Amino acid sequence: xxxxxxxxxxxxxxxxxxxxxxxxxxxxxxxxxxxxxxxxxxxxxxxxxxxxxxxxxxxxxxxxxxxxxxxxxxxxxxxxxxxxxxxxxxxxxxxxxxxxxxxxxxxxxxxxx
Amino acid sequence: xxxxxxxxxxxxxxxxxxxxxxxxxxxxxxxxxxxxxxxxxxxxxxxxxxxxxxxxxxxxxxxxxxxxxxxxxxxxxxxxxxxxxxxxxxxxxxxxxxxxxxxxxxxxxxxxxx
Numbered sequence: 001x002x003x004x005x006x007x008x009x010x011x012x013x014x015x016x017x018x019x020x021x022x023x024x025x026x027x028x029x030x031x032x033x034x035x036x037x038x039x040x041x042x043x044x045x046x047x048x049x050x051x052x053x054x055x056x057x058x059x060x061x062x063x064x065x066x067x068x069x070x071x072x073x074x075x076x077x078x079x080x081x082x083x084x085x086x087x088x089x090x091x092x093x094x095x096x097x098x099x100x101x102x103x104x105x106x107x108x109x110x111x112x113x
Numbered sequence: 114x115x116x117x118x119x120x121x122x123x124x125x126x127x128x129x130x131x132x133x134x135x136x137x138x139x140x141x142x143x144x145x146x147x148x149x150x151x152x153x154x155x156x157x158x159x160x161x162x163x164x165x166x167x168x169x170x171x172x173x174x175x176x177x178x179x180x181x182x183x184x185x186x187x188x189x190x191x192x193x194x195x196x197x198x199x200x201x202x203x204x205x206x207x208x209x210x211x212x213x214x215x216x217x218x219x220x221x222x223x224x225x226x227x
Contacts, residue, residue: 043218094212
């Protein structure tokens with residue numbers, strides 16, 4: 001079975017600073033990897049995903065993530081944080097024929113003015 | 114235009130009651146899901162349906178019964194509600210069963226069992 005571990009349940013950054021959210025996965029077959037964002041009192045929205053091909057994936061709102069097979073990681077970054085980035089971020093993994101997403105525990109991002 | 118909608122948004126009820134949550138998607142997707150998000154924000158899949166057929170049932174108590182009258186709807190009925198059922202329940206949909214597809218989530222239903 002596949003799983004993800006998100007390191008750090010809370011991340012606090014200053015506005016304009018780098019945002020780095022860590023995600024490590026476990027999978028016996030090549031994974032599909034996702035980052036979702038959940039704004040307060042809302043459902044989840046896809047930020048970006050990796051399935052195959054280019055390992056650096058660009059998403060919405062200036063976020064990007066890099067798939068590193070050797071490190072079994074899929075860390076999410078944004079060069080310059082904005083107040084509107086304050087939210088809960090979830091890393092998720094799936095595999096072909098899995099038919100479901102397995103989510104990490106989430107990372108809460110707060111942005112300081 | 115709301116892609117995935119759920120009703121009600123909030124549900125407060127007593128232990129032992131039976132309640133239902135409705136979900137509708139207007140995206141023309143084949144696959145729909147129910148997730149439970151607990152108080153620590155951990156998300157876990159409960160059920161998935163593809164073309165009205167049950168695909169995943171993740172060891173959910175049989176007090177929970179999903180029903181899919183058509184591809185656009187997946188409702189969740191819960192019998193004999195317990196305190197531990199308090200959570201936010203999210204409905205989601207995707208184009209089909211392929212795992213690489215994006216899932217589109219509804220706004221959630223916050224269930225509180227007193």
